[in-house]
Amino acid sequence: GENVEQHPSTLSVQEGDSAVIKCTYSDSASNYFPWYKQELGKGPQLIIDIRSNVGEKKDQRIAVTLNKTAKHFSLHITETQPEDSAVYFCADVRWHAGNMLTFGGGTRLMVKP
């Protein structure tokens, strides 16, 4: 079952606006948090990740923030473009519990031109 909860399940924004997707996790042993983007008919592709010793990481228009105390992390996309439309998945990894990626349920982002 899911140990990572992701919200919202769908998100519609106007081109140029910002989009924020939030995930919460339950296991305090989690220490690696990647975000994947999945376009229709394709496999997920890593877009950014963060490790538990860092609070924020940025790569051009995308950024991820991590709050270990509250056990949540968020993906921020600024200046959204139509090509950002896709399904986004957060995930966590617990190094001492099989080291497997556990994915959230996904967020379908639609960027309207």
Added chain:
Amino acid sequence: GAGVSQSPRYKVAKRGQDVALRCDPISGHVSLFWYQQALGQGPEFLTYFQNEAQLDKSGLPSDRFFAERPEGSVSTLKIQRTQQEDSAVYLCASSLGTTPHTGELFFGEGSRLTVL
């Protein structure tokens, strides 16, 4: 090829048939994973190989599911006596490192299985 290759891309099976799904990981990648993705949901872990060794199969839903990677490269996921609930996209992923998830996971495009 440059990426993870999966075949077939689409498979339609009658309930009770056996199916085999193939994954060609990126050359030199030690770790290989199989995930199952139901419609509208996130991928769920099935099994993990490090080279030819299957180190974790805790996600396989039943004994009808079997995976192998005999030479440490190509992997096959076999589903026996398919049921309708097996309908999903089966994703294969590989990574360079020997420790899972110390590096990027590269996914194939998946094999979509429909069981009638």
